[in-house]
Amino acid sequence: KAGVTQTPRYLIKTRGQQVTLSCSPISGHRSVSWYQQTPGQGLQFLFEYFSETQRNKGNFPGRFSGRQFSNSRSEMNVSTLELGDSALYLCASSLGTPGNTIYFGEGSWLTVV
């Protein structure tokens, strides 16, 4: 079956703009998590959605937001982009119960100039 699909794969934005990233989870998976990965910080958890509700949230400013649709697809939005937002944004899906394996998408590479 198809894996986790993220779009777009690469994008360049200017400071102050906003960006929306999309994620389609593995069929049957109801949990979608978003992570930011940078060379210095590793994988940082942004938030998790389960059945259209945000279930967990990491320590990121309010400029970072997300949502999940009834078909489990998810989007994340970053407003008022800063240079430090340049990173690989990874989406991961799972069945959503403790101990379940999460499976990552290929990621969206965001460069803010």
Added chain:
Amino acid sequence: GQNIDQPTEMTATEGAIVQINCTYQTSGFNGLFWYQQHAGEAPTFLSYNVLDGLEEKGRFSSFLSRSKGYSYLLLKELQMKDSASYLCAVSPTRNSGNTPLVFGKGTRLSVIA
């Protein structure tokens, strides 16, 4: 708090065996995961341990000691393609239900000829 430690970098020779250690301190425990991430790519699932002991899967094995908060990933018969970052992640618990995986910063393994 949650804390996961693993070495930043390791180098090993093609054909050899390498052990990547991971120690963790988390609130509760629902299992420990190892992921492999090649440069510029998404992390891919390698193994999951929830009970003490060794899990073997081909050239890769993973060990867990819950009482010591310790795990290792053992890679045998190293190949050049094993050059990658290896991420240790723990599934913690909390009273309110599912919590996101906590990731270490990863160990960058270089396999040399």
